[in-house]
Amino acid sequence: MRNAETISWIFLALAIASQDSPVNFISISQIADGINHSIPNEKEMQSSLTWLNNNKLIVKTGKKYSLTEIGKEIFSETQSETKTLLRMWKRLATKIELKLQV
Numbered sequence: 001m002r003n004a005e006t007i008s009w010i011f012l013a014l015a016i017a018s019q020d021s022p023v024n025f026i027s028i029s030q031i032a033d034g035i036n037h038s039i040p041n042e043k044e045m046q047s048s049l050t051w052l053n054n055n056k057l058i059v060k061t062g063k064k065y066s067l068t069e070i071g072k073e074i075f076s077e078t079q080s081e082t083k084t085l086l087r088m089w090k091r092l093a094t095k096i097e098l099k100l101q102v
Contacts, residue, residue: 004100008092009036010048012085014058014065015075022064035085055099 013032017023025045033039040048049065052058057071067075074095078088 004093004097006044007048007051008089008096010040010045011052012089012092015067018066022061022066024064
């Protein structure tokens with residue numbers, strides 16, 4: 001899986017899991033498994049969460065994560081484009097790929 005695909009997978013899982021309140025590693029992992037039928041490994045989770053945090057798309061408070069306002073905007077925009085999880089994941093990957101190229 002490409003970096004952008006992994007990062008967008010974790011971002012999508014976090015966005016879905018944290019709609020009501022910040023979530024922990026386990027909650028993100030469970031949603032990620034539901035999206036991709038695969039449990040993200042430690043490296044995938046850590047590198048993705050670090051990238052998302054460094055790019056101000058998420059915030060970590062203690063041991064929990066949630067979307068920043070920018071992250072919420074990106075997720076909302078993606079949701080308005082499609083309601084299918086796999087298409088949302090693909091669109092997010094495209095957006096993240098563009099950020100990785102900058």
